[in-house]
Amino acid sequence: MPLLRPRLEDVAELAGVSHQTVSRVVNKHPNVSPGTREKVEAAIARLGYRRNTAARSLVTRRSQTIGVLASELSQYGPANTLLGVERAARDAGYFVSVAALREVNREAILDAVRHFLDQSVDGIVVIVPHLETPAALAELPVGVPLVAVGPAGNDAVGGVRVDQRRGAELAVQHLIRLGHTRIGHVAGPQDWIDAVARADGWRCTLAAAGLDADLMVEGDWSAGSGYEIGRRVAVTRRATALFVGNDQMALGVLRALNEAGINVPRDVSVVGFDDQPEAGYFSPPLTVVRQDFEELGRRCMDMMLEALEGGEGPRTLVVEPELVLRSSTAPPG
Numbered sequence: 486m487p488l489l490r491p492r493l494e495d496v497a498e499l500a501g502v503s504h505q506t507v508s509r510v511v512n513k514h515p516n517v518s519p520g521t522r523e524k525v526e527a528a529i530a531r532l533g534y535r536r537n538t539a540a541r542s543l544v545t546r547r548s549q550t551i552g553v554l555a556s557e558l559s560q561y562g563p564a565n566t567l568l569g570v571e572r573a574a575r576d577a578g579y580f581v582s583v584a585a586l587r588e589v590n591r592e593a594i595l596d597a598v599r600h601f602l603d604q605s606v607d608g609i610v611v612i613v614p615h616l617e618t619p620a621a622l623a624e625l626p627v628g629v630p631l632v633a634v635g636p637a638g639n640d641a642v643g644g645v646r647v648d649q650r651r652g653a654e655l656a657v658q659h660l661i662r663l664g665h666t667r668i669g670h671v672a673g674p675q676d677w678i679d680a681v682a683r684a685d686g687w688r689c690t691l692a693a694a695g696l697d698a699d700l701m702v703e704g705d706w707s708a709g710s711g712y713e714i715g716r717r718v719a720v721t722r723r724a725t726a727l728f729v730g731n732d733q734m735a736l737g738v739l740r741a742l743n744e745a746g747i748n749v750p751r752d753v754s755v756v757g758f759d760d761q762p763e764a765g766y767f768s769p770p771l772t773v774v775r776q777d778f779e780e781l782g783r784r785c786m787d788m789m790l791e792a793l794e795g796g797e798g799p800r801t802l803v804v805e806p807e808l809v810l811r812s813s814t815a816p817p818g
Contacts, residue, residue, distance in 0.1 A: 491532040500528040501770040550599030555612040556586040569782025585719025591621040630792030645785045652774040652806035656756040660726040664816045669700035669724035708737035715741025725817040726754040732761045750815035770811035
């Protein structure tokens with residue numbers, strides 16, 4: 486005879502609390518004392534209780550599914566943003582359905598949104614980091630909460646983003662404090678929102694320090710493009726420091742400089758962006774601007790859950806970046 490699935494009421498009886506208290510713990514409601522939460526979680530673990538999503542959906546008329554519209558998932562930033570959102574959604578009791586765009590345009594975005602609406606998703610998260618995304622989203626009559634990761638929020642769409650300009654400012658200010666006055670920028674593609682913001686932060690920080698911002702070269706986020714740009718830098722030797730738009734391009738830059746006999750950081754300092762797990766093992770270990778993708782995902786789901794509960798309208802939440810110092814930067818030789 487199969488064992489009966491433990492119910493919420495069974496957890497409440499074992500923990501000696503009301504079923505409403507168990508519901509608060511399961512749904513991660515903050516208004517539960519630590520002692521009570523510990524008792525309930527112990528009872529959940531002992532009984533092997535799992536929330537019955539199907540039954541919950543009948544009561545709430547929700548699918549417990551969030552649609553995630555994404556592009557460029559081969560890139561570290563979008564892929565880890567998706568991972569952060571997925572983890573936060575799972576922690577909140579939601580499944581994630583992902584639609585990856587092959588090309589980014591208004592019609593492709595609209596088709597994906599229609600697909601999600603056919604699935605009766607409760608809300609949609611958009612991770613499409615291109616300049617045309619905010620305008621396209623503002624035109625969509627979606628009918629469910631919509632949160633964009635990256636673009637700034639507006640009157641129609643809420644947004645969660647890392648402060649990319651501040652990240653660039655942290656990198657460039659660090660190099661200026663070390664004594665560098667010729668600081669170049671290996672930029673990402675300038676049709677990406679984050680790449681534009683990082684380039685703008687680099688430019689404005691140099692201008693504020695009275696330094697020229699005339700050493701910018703655009704790459705495509707890949708190590709290969711960083712390598713080709715690094716070879717050019719090795720020939721011209723115009724910059725004593727480089728702020729690189731992501732860690733992958735920085736990896737290519739480091740190899741090109743090493744092959745040319747240019748020592749990092751004695752001859753040229755290098756700062757990356759993202760802090761991918763391998764960055765601390767580059768040669769030399771890479772100084773980076775770190776993005777907290779876990780926090781980005783949590784903030785995104787916080788905004789989504791507020792919208793599902795009829796909370797305040799669209800707005801922008803900002804996650805602050807962090808400068809992580811390693812061995813690839815030093816005063817100019």
